Amino acid sequence: MQSEQHQVATEDKFVVFQLGGEAYGVDINKVQDINPMTKITRVPRAPEFVEGIINLRGRVIPVIDLRKRFGLPPQEYTRSTVIVVAEVEGNTIGVIVDAVSEVLPIPRSVVEPPSPFIAGIDSDYLRGVAKLDDRLVILLDLERALSRQEKSALKDKRFLQAAEKAV
Amino acid sequence: MASNLDITPEDLKVFLEEAEEQLQRLEGDVVKLEKAGHDAELLQEIFRAAHTLKGSSATLGHQPMARLTHSMENVLDKLRKKKLSPSADVVNLLFECLDVLRGMKDDIAEGRETTVDLEPLLARMPADAAAGPAPAGVKAAAAEAVPGKTARPSAGSPGDERGTIDVAREFVTQLSDTERSRIAAGLAEGAQAGICRVFFDQDCLMTSVRAYQVLLALGEAGEVLKSVPSAEDVEAERVGHEMTAYLLTMEDKAQLEATIKAIGDVARVEVSMAQAAPAGEAQGAQPTVAQAEGAREGSQAKKNATTVRVDVNLLDNLMNLVGELVIDRTHLAQILGRSEHGAGTSEAADELVRTSAHIGRVTTQLQEEIMKARMLPIENLFKKFPRMVRDLSLKAGKEIDFVIEGQETELDRSVIEEIGDPLMHLLRNSVDHGVESPADRKAAGKPKTGTVRLAAEHSESHIIITVSDDGRGIDTEKVKASAVRKGFLTEAQARRLSDKQALDLIFLSGLSTAQAVTEVSGRGVGMDVVRKNIERLNGSIELHTVPGHGTETRIKLPLTLAIVRALLVSLGQSVFAIPLTSVSETLRLTPQMVKTIKRKEAIVVRESVLPLVRLNRVFGMPAEANETGQYVVVVNTNGQRLGLVVDGLVGEQEVVIKSLGGFIGNIPGLSGATILGEGDVALIVDVGSLVKSETNLARIGLVS
Numbered sequence: 001m002q003s004e005q006h007q008v009a010t011e012d013k014f015v016v017f018q019l020g021g022e023a024y025g026v027d028i029n030k031v032q033d034i035n036p037m038t039k040i041t042r043v044p045r046a047p048e049f050v051e052g053i054i055n056l057r058g059r060v061i062p063v064i065d066l067r068k069r070f071g072l073p074p075q076e077y078t079r080s081t082v083i084v085v086a087e088v089e090g091n092t093i094g095v096i097v098d099a100v101s102e103v104l105p106i107p108r109s110v111v112e113p114p115s116p117f118i119a120g121i122d123s124d125y126l127r128g129v130a131k132l133d134d135r136l137v138i139l140l141d142l143e144r145a146l147s148r149q150e151k152s153a154l155k156d157k158r159f160l161q162a163a164e165k166a167v
Numbered sequence: 168m169a170s171n172l173d174i175t176p177e178d179l180k181v182f183l184e185e186a187e188e189q190l191q192r193l194e195g196d197v198v199k200l201e202k203a204g205h206d207a208e209l210l211q212e213i214f215r216a217a218h219t220l221k222g223s224s225a226t227l228g229h230q231p232m233a234r235l236t237h238s239m240e241n242v243l244d245k246l247r248k249k250k251l252s253p254s255a256d257v258v259n260l261l262f263e264c265l266d267v268l269r270g271m272k273d274d275i276a277e278g279r280e281t282t283v284d285l286e287p288l289l290a291r292m293p294a295d296a297a298a299g300p301a302p303a304g305v306k307a308a309a310a311e312a313v314p315g316k317t318a319r320p321s322a323g324s325p326g327d328e329r330g331t332i333d334v335a336r337e338f339v340t341q342l343s344d345t346e347r348s349r350i351a352a353g354l355a356e357g358a359q360a361g362i363c364r365v366f367f368d369q370d371c372l373m374t375s376v377r378a379y380q381v382l383l384a385l386g387e388a389g390e391v392l393k394s395v396p397s398a399e400d401v402e403a404e405r406v407g408h409e410m411t412a413y414l415l416t417m418e419d420k421a422q423l424e425a426t427i428k429a430i431g432d433v434a435r436v437e438v439s440m441a442q443a444a445p446a447g448e449a450q451g452a453q454p455t456v457a458q459a460e461g462a463r464e465g466s467q468a469k470k471n472a473t474t475v476r477v478d479v480n481l482l483d484n485l486m487n488l489v490g491e492l493v494i495d496r497t498h499l500a501q502i503l504g505r506s507e508h509g510a511g512t513s514e515a516a517d518e519l520v521r522t523s524a525h526i527g528r529v530t531t532q533l534q535e536e537i538m539k540a541r542m543l544p545i546e547n548l549f550k551k552f553p554r555m556v557r558d559l560s561l562k563a564g565k566e567i568d569f570v571i572e573g574q575e576t577e578l579d580r581s582v583i584e585e586i587g588d589p590l591m592h593l594l595r596n597s598v599d600h601g602v603e604s605p606a607d608r609k610a611a612g613k614p615k616t617g618t619v620r621l622a623a624e625h626s627e628s629h630i631i632i633t634v635s636d637d638g639r640g641i642d643t644e645k646v647k648a649s650a651v652r653k654g655f656l657t658e659a660q661a662r663r664l665s666d667k668q669a670l671d672l673i674f675l676s677g678l679s680t681a682q683a684v685t686e687v688s689g690r691g692v693g694m695d696v697v698r699k700n701i702e703r704l705n706g707s708i709e710l711h712t713v714p715g716h717g718t719e720t721r722i723k724l725p726l727t728l729a730i731v732r733a734l735l736v737s738l739g740q741s742v743f744a745i746p747l748t749s750v751s752e753t754l755r756l757t758p759q760m761v762k763t764i765k766r767k768e769a770i771v772v773r774e775s776v777l778p779l780v781r782l783n784r785v786f787g788m789p790a791e792a793n794e795t796g797q798y799v800v801v802v803n804t805n806g807q808r809l810g811l812v813v814d815g816l817v818g819e820q821e822v823v824i825k826s827l828g829g830f831i832g833n834i835p836g837l838s839g840a841t842i843l844g845e846g847d848v849a850l851i852v853d854v855g856s857l858v859k860s861e862t863n864l865a866r867i868g869l870v871s
Contacts, residue, residue, distance in 0.1 A: 044836075053827065
């Protein structure tokens with residue numbers, strides 16, 4: 001009984017996906033579904049990072065391109081491109097990622113707090129970095145990464161633009 | 168204490184629903200009481216609602232609520248006994264109590280501890296009401312509460328060990344609405360209502376047989392409405408040594424007693440009768456409690472008899488599922504239409520076509536039935552308003568007769584939920600700015616009491632809600648002046664406006680009627696928000712005013728929000744849906760037709776100018792290379808016409824409206840999305856917001 005509790009407390013399961021050559025993990029409890037790429041209906045005047053809406057078995061849900069969200073260079077959708085369907089702040093949202101690789105149990109002992117240098121992503125979006133034997137998995141906080149209050153994202157963008165001009 | 172109520176979540180939900188119901192009933196009735204003065208029937212109803220509330224709060228273990236309702240009961244009892252008259256002070260005190268009760272109810276709902284100090288309020292209750300003992304349960308309250316005159320028990324000697332049996336109260340507490348309505352009917356036919364209590368010998372070995380005989384005998388003597396134990400229990404031999412039956416009978420007390428005593432093993436029998444007072448008797452004007460109860464509940468009871476309470480989420484889910492089915496039905500028809508194996512090619516194909524048609528019909532029926540299940544009488548919303556109007560008019564020092572009509576009109580609950588705020592705003596406008604002060608009215612030669620009317624009626628697949636008053640009306644000159652002052656238009660433009668156009672200025676944001684008409688600063692939302700809310704529901708709003716005679720606002724709404732017929736149009740590769748309610752016609756557009764007036768495109772349709780809006784520009788989409796084969800969809804909302812230019816017409820279809828969700832939020836020009844037969848997603852055009860954004864002042868000036 002006790003050992004069981006012990007185990008539950010020290011290990012979380014993550015859905016691991018690929019984005020721009022990095023491996024990212026999101027808490028499996030947040031993920032409802034993983035869908036192949038489907039036809040996206042663009043929504044005019046929608047926030048920039050909203051790619052459009054899709055029909056998810058009779059429901060209409062918004063989808064977001066995580067590449068755009070993280071400011072990575074755009075890439076054509078391939079056969080491995082998938083939509084990870086997640087629950088964020090009470091809304092069901094689809095997230096487009098390059099590919100999904102696996103579901104991985106990650107012991108908490110290997111998770112380190114996010115360092116500000118990872119992939120140029122705001123460390124606010126990160127839960128930490130898991131150092132596994134052969135690789136690193138960046139653990140995302142989806143709620144924060146997809147929050148509509150994209151204040152920090154906007155701020156970052158403006159800051160970057162300003163910095164670019166200055167250089 | 169209050170936050171730790173010993174109750175399951177389900178029971179709590181039921182309690183809260185009931186409490187809300189009783190509170191609303193009380194509010195409505197106390198408003199009536201204020202007007203009606205002493206009305207025995209009304210007071211009885213108020214008393215009963217307060218009593219129900221007391222009972223349920225006591226069951227819940229909520230002492231403050233039980234104490235307050237108990238104290239209210241005392242006051243109501245005094246009113247009923249005419250020891251107190253329903254003066255303004257008393258009525259206000261009752262309202263205060265209701266406000267406190269509502270606060271407590273909200274505290275319970277939120278899981279908060281009630282912190283209200285009841286003492287000051289209780290101390291102000293007339294006479295000794297507050298000093299009375301804490302509620303000692305229903306029995307004590309009942310004994311003291313029901314006045315002897317209205318339903319004096321005609322049986323039971325004073326020395327009887329069981330004390331006085333209060334027939335009327337027992338009928339009210341023990342019987343269902345249906346049973347009470349049956350009593351009312353029976354009393355009307357001259358029968359008597361009675362309670363028959365039978366005690367069997369302690370050593371009786373076959374009480375179930377005796378009980379059966381009692382029921383049989385009473386059945387012959389009249390109609391048994393209810394018995395404890397019930398007939399089923401008797402059959403199942405679940406019988407103690409006591410039995411109570413509620414019945415309607417033509418026989419009198421003595422006859423009944425004799426009949427029962429004739430049955431073996433009956434130790435004792437008590438019969439109490441509540442009889443309809445014959446006309447002309449001293450207290451003839453006061454009907455018995457049971458009768459009054461029954462008569463009032465009668466019509467309602469008939470309706471409630473076969474209903475069940477259903478969680479609204481369940482209805483919403485059903486509606487969603489039906490929505491899916493509607494989509495699939497359409498898809499199925501499309502597949503069949505495309506298929507080479509149409510009707511006549513083979514037996515299997517014929518069968519497929521037939522089955523598909525049948526599924527189509529059943530789906531349509533199912534859809535209609537579920538829509539009906541979601542319908543609620545608008546009364547659920549309307550009953551909140553009398554109190555509000557009363558408080559507002561009191562505050563504004565106005566005398567107002569508030570008339571409600573058509574409250575039985577039914578519409579989808581989602582619509583009811585959405586129109587509360589707009590209606591509240593319109594009523595507030597009527598009270599605050601429409602109806603004049605008594606002095607002003609007198610000076611204008613009008614009766615000093617103004618009338619505010621709230622009415623609902625069906626008209627085809629729509630509901631029309633009207634808010635009207637017989638007040639001063641809206642002075643369009645003042646509206647124009649205010650618009651000019653606020654820089655919405657120049658004086659020259661203002662002069663060219665027709666009265667109707669000037670009236671429409673009221674819907675501009677930043678120009679609330681309050682500021683425009685009376686200089687009293689408006690509060691809450693303005694008319695622009697009211698219109699926006701109505702348009703979001705695919706409805707429209709129209710204002711009519713006659714200076715000096717009043718204002719009428721008509722709101723036209725669809726009966727349901729979930730499914731609408733829509734015209735599907737194409738813009739490039741994308742398909743958009745335009746709700747048919749706002750489409751008046753479609754035209755082919757040739758480039759020669761387009762005129763430019765003040766740098767805006769327009770065409771002339773039957774000698775009137777129709778401004779054009781190119782949807783692809785609105786939505787920032789690339790223009791189609793070939794602009795010759797385009798179409799104009801003429802839309803009409805709130806009396807404004809607009810031509811939407813689209814690339815092609817796809818067809819008409821029923822669409823299930825789905826929200827874009829909180830993540831995307833509101834997008835001007837779009838009201839949601841829908842899934843087409845093939846599974847593609849189409850966006851739904853929000854005609855109201857398009858028309859509104861086009862109806863800027865430049866255009867008003869242009870058209871006039």
